[in-house]
Amino acid sequence: MASFSLLLILLGSFCSKPLKVEAAxxxxxxxxxxxxxxxxxxxxxxxxxxxxxxxxxxxxxxxxxxxxxxxxxxxxxxxxxxxxxxxxxxxxxxxxxxxxxxxxxxxxxxxxxxxxxxxxxxxxxxxxxxxxxxxxxxxxxxxxxxxxxxxxxxxxxxxxxxxxxxxxxxxxxxxxxxxxxxxxxxxxxxxxxxxxxxxxxxxxxxxxxxxxxxxxxxxxxxxxxxxxxxxxxxxxxxxxxxxxxxxxxxxxxxxxxxxxxxxxxxxxxxxxxxxxxGLTVAAPAPLGKELEEFVQSSGEHGVIVFTLGTYLASITTIRPEIVTMFAEAFRRLPQKVIWQLKELPDWELPSNVKAMPWLPQNDLLGHPKTRAFMYQGGNNGFQEACYHGVPIVVIPLQGDQYDVAARIEARGLGKKIEKLELNAEIIYETLTEVIKNPSYKKVADQVSAIYKDQPMxxxxxxxxxxxxxxxxxxxxxxxxxxxLTFIQYHLLDVYAFLTAVIVIFLAVVYYTLKFCLTRCCRMIGLGSSRKSKTE
Missing domain, CATH: 3.40.50.2000 (Glycogen Phosphorylase B;)
Known part of the structure; x- marks a missing residue:
């Protein structure tokens, strides 16, 4: 009997297993x-x-x-x-x-x-x-x-x-x-x-x-x-x-x-x-020795991670005046800046700037010394910054980057700089505001906690x-x-029917009242004429 019960349990356990997908x-x-x-x-x-x-x-x-x-x-x-x-x-x-x-x-x-x-x-x-x-x-x-x-x-x-x-x-x-x-x-x-x-x-x-x-x-x-x-x-x-x-x-x-x-x-x-x-987010991996030393050398001020995307890492040859503009702004900052830049200019970058042709972006954003992320507004980068709780300065350049910028500002995660208004003063002031104002970091930490509080x-x-x-x-x-058709989805036929019913109802009421009032007026007028004749 015990063996039979055990068999039933095993069969029940087998039957209750969810349908498994073989290698698809x-x-x-x-x-x-x-x-x-x-x-x-x-x-x-x-x-x-x-x-x-x-x-x-x-x-x-x-x-x-x-x-x-x-x-x-x-x-x-x-x-x-x-x-x-x-x-x-x-x-x-x-x-x-x-x-x-x-x-x-x-x-x-x-x-x-x-x-x-x-x-x-x-x-x-x-x-x-x-x-x-x-x-x-x-x-x-x-x-x-x-x-x-x-x-x-x-x-x-x-x-x-x-x-x-x-x-x-x-x-x-x-x-x-x-x-x-x-x-x-x-x-x-x-x-x-x-x-x-x-x-x-x-x-x-x-x-x-x-x-x-x-x-x-x-x-x-x-x-x-x-x-x-x-x-x-x-x-x-x-x-x-x-x-x-x-x-x-x-x-x-x-x-x-x-x-x-x-x-x-x-x-x-x-x-x-x-x-x-958050498809591209992950726990940060250790940085390379040279990069880690540069990050640690920032002291209490920390670092800023800056990229305009893979292709605009070649901005030195595309728009050299913009490289000069950013360098002027970075020179004034107490933070150190890690900048994705493939080709170096023919002049020396500020001493607090480290240029790299490729950035381990997710790992840098997850580093405790990172104070801000300045970038062009890609959706993956946005979610990586959110996951790691890093305030953002966004410079939207094209496509959906304008939409990401709207979400950053609406959520209080950072600030936007208009690309056609770029200058060294605005870059410096915006970065300083985002780093020094604790409200941005507070929101970023809250969003990060929500991102991480997931079952999978x-x-x-x-x-x-x-x-x-x-x-x-x-x-x-x-x-x-x-x-559904456009008419069905927007209930246009229903609204038309209800409108017709209301119009017909009001028309019936209107003409009924008009008829009754007309009859009453005639009867009152007829009664008045008869009364005057008898007098």
């Missing part, structure tokens, strides 16, 4: 395998590999050598795609984008869209024209697509044509924009949700709400006719039905967004949208949900919002 084959498209997009996606890839899955990155031949030589990414497989132009021209495209950093924001946005839509669409068609590529897609259980490159949706159509059952995951490495949220079935309210690249706060006055709505319309029109249109043409040439690229994400199983509400504006999300902010890391959370949709699909989490 997962394809990840993170732009070209370049920059912050790849770093965010690779963090998820590392977590998936740790769980026993096989991860393959779709990567440009222009960046393959750089990634495959890095031991950190050696546990990935790579599907390398070539370009119709030499690899150095592809790398030059991204450099050109960053050379637009110090031009007017509106002009910058249009020029970036033109450059990216043309070059990246050609690359997409060149990739899909590879007859062997379609066969190499067989065997994948899931695909994670960075929405920055719409080519992923055409790859998805190839999988559909082959009737492959593949879990589809979309990821946005930036603060989400209206199209992404709407496609996921989440609501987007222009009264308190700023559109991407606007740099608006979530508490807006009338002029800002008007700006927000007009900017969103502009982004949608420009996106449809400039950014997405070339891919629609490619789809037609490949025999796919016409694709509306934003709405094509509406039936994805999962949407990952690289935000954390400890530092992000608050807005409602559908169940299939999972915040995974952001990459592990993303990996868990990817496994989940591989097991169960994501249809049960999908909002029905995208199944």
């Amino acid at each position: 084959n997962i394809l990840i498209s993170a732009l070209y395998g370049e920059g912050s997009h790849f770093l965010a996606a690779s963090a998820i890839g590392q977590s998936l590999v740790a769980r026993g899955h096989n991860v393959t990155f779709l990567i440009s031949s222009a960046y393959y050598e750089h990634r495959v030589k890095n031991p950190k990414f050696s546990n990935f497989s790579y599907e390398v795609f070539k370009h119709p132009v030499p690899n150095h021209e592809v790398r030059e495209m991204f450099k050109t984008l960053n050379n637009l950093a110090f031009v007017n924001q509106d002009k910058q946005f249009i020029e970036m869209m033109k450059l990216m839509s043309k070059r990246m669409a050609h690359d997409c068609e060149f990739l899909l024209s590879d007859k062997q590529f379609e066969s190499r897609l067989e065997g994948f259980d899931a695909m994670m697509l960075d929405i920055s490159w719409p080519c992923g949706l055409l790859i998805r159509e190839i999988l559909r044509r082959n009737e492959n059952s593949v879990a589809m995951i979309a990821i946005t490495p930036t603060p989400p924009w209206s199209g992404f949220l709407s496609a996921s079935g989440s609501s987007f309210n222009y009264a308190y949700q700023p559109e991407i690249t606007t740099g608006l706060p979530n508490k807006m006055n009338f002029a800002q709400r008007l700006h927000n709505l007009c900017s969103s319309i502009f982004v949608k029109i420009l996106g449809d006719f400039l950014f997405y249109a070339p891919y629609s043409e490619i789809g037609k040439r490949l025999g796919f039905p016409e694709i509306h690229f934003v709405h094509s994400y509406s039936d994805f199983d999962l949407h990952l967004t690289n935000v954390d509400f400890a530092s992000e504006f608050i807005y409602p999300l559908a169940p299939n949208v999972i915040p995974v902010g 890391s952001a990459p592990d959370r993303a990996a868990f949900w990817i496994e989940h949709v591989i097991k169960f699909g994501g249809a049960y989490m999908r909002s029905p919002a995208n199944d």
Whole structure:
């Protein structure tokens, strides 16, 4: 009897175990395998590999050598795609984008869209024209697509044509924009949700709400006719039905967004949208001996970490006058400054400045002597500073960096410097204010505590949900919002019906009262005439 009971317990224990995903084959498209997009996606890839899955990155031949030589990414497989132009021209495209950093924001946005839509669409068609590529897609259980490159949706159509059952995951490495949220079935309210690249706060006055709505319309029109249109043409040439690229994400199983509400504006999300902010954060590793000695030599004043991003680390050759401006400001500071700078100027930098071609950014931000982080406003850097509790001075240069700057100021994490107003005095005063005013450090520490008070890391959370949709699909989490027409979603037919009912009711009341009053007046008038005759 005891043996039988033990058998039942063992069987019950076996049956109660959750459904386990066997080693899945997962394809990840993170732009070209370049920059912050790849770093965010690779963090998820590392977590998936740790769980026993096989991860393959779709990567440009222009960046393959750089990634495959890095031991950190050696546990990935790579599907390398070539370009119709030499690899150095592809790398030059991204450099050109960053050379637009110090031009007017509106002009910058249009020029970036033109450059990216043309070059990246050609690359997409060149990739899909590879007859062997379609066969190499067989065997994948899931695909994670960075929405920055719409080519992923055409790859998805190839999988559909082959009737492959593949879990589809979309990821946005930036603060989400209206199209992404709407496609996921989440609501987007222009009264308190700023559109991407606007740099608006979530508490807006009338002029800002008007700006927000007009900017969103502009982004949608420009996106449809400039950014997405070339891919629609490619789809037609490949025999796919016409694709509306934003709405094509509406039936994805999962949407990952690289935000954390400890530092992000608050807005409602559908169940299939999972915040995974902090993908690139980690506990700091020890610094190299030389760098550690420089940091320790700062004494009680500490250090400032300064970068304008990988490409603008070459700013000495792009805008040498800006290097002079920053050096003048740093010379006056009591803190020491660690500056990402690839090419040194032909004059000597201040003695309190250490220039490095590459920074161990996460490790420096996690160092107890770091007092402030000054940078261009990338989303990964923002979350690393938040995680480590470092006040921020942000100089937004392009794209979503304006939005990150708005969140930094709104949350009280630091201050913004307008790029077209840069001068040595403003740089010095802003850094001094952020370091000396304890309110910024207090907020940064609170946000850091929230970031760290999580049951699992952001990459592990993303990996868990990817496994989940591989097991169960994501249809049960999908909002029905995208199944409704514009009229149905906004209840225009209901409002029209209620308006008609109210109008008809008021009309009936009006004409009934009018009829009654008219009859009463006639009867009163008739009675008066009869009375006068009898008299």
